[in-house]
Amino acid sequence: GQSLEQPSEVTAVEGAIVQINCTYQTSGFYGLSWYQQHDGGAPTFLSYNALDGLEETGRFSSFLSRSDSYGYLLLQELQMKDSASYFCARGRGAGSYQLTFGKGTKLSVIP
Amino acid sequence: NAGVTQTPKFQVLKTGQSMTLQCAQDMNHEYMSWYRQDPGMGLRLIHYSVGAGITDQGEVPNGYNVSRSTTEDFPLRLLSAAPSQTSVYFCASSSQGARGETQYFGPGTRLLVL
Secondary structure, three states: OEEOOOOOOOOOOOOOOOOEEEEEEOOOOEEEEEEEEHHHHHHEEEEEEEOEEEEEEEOOEEEEEOOEEEEEEEOOOHHHOEEEEEEEEEEOOOOOOOOEOOOEEEEEEEE | OOOEEOOOOOOEEEOOOOOOEEEEEEEOEEEEEEEEEOOOOOOEEEEEEEEEEEEEEOOOOHHHEEEEOOOEEEEEEOOOHHHHHHEEEEEEEEOOOOOOOEEOOOEEEEEEEE
């Protein structure tokens, strides 16, 4: 299977740190991506992990453990503008151009 | 660069009507795809293309056709619209690189089928 599981909603306080988890089925796994989508907008690429470990991009980091079929997105120093939906996605086939998306986690940042 | 553009932004159709959603990219990307997004369902792949003249089905292809005559354009055709096709449609393009499958999405087309 190609499915991914992530929490549907998360709420966190401005300035805090939040972690959004994603678990996936191992069949034909090629790498894990993360996308952000604000209400009414298009998904935008955040991060990609092909190998185990942490990838850091500014306030956002993404982690992958292939042995645990698990990854997470870490958002630090939360800002109100980080309120959005976050999707994990995995490659569907060789070359990883095709993506299967999780159903998304809606993050609400509160003052 | 304009990136990925989609037209129209909004469309209302009656059941049984046909229409074409336009998608164009100016980044010379080989790979293009169409997704639909429904509440609580994430994005689901409809069709994709790995280059001009080559298309294939994704996860939910029924009721849709695509063609890829040029690198830049990848239109999606609804043959006979049904209420179940009410959704937001996103076109995306991608190129292979060190960061794997980085996909660039267009702004979307919001379709309502009555």
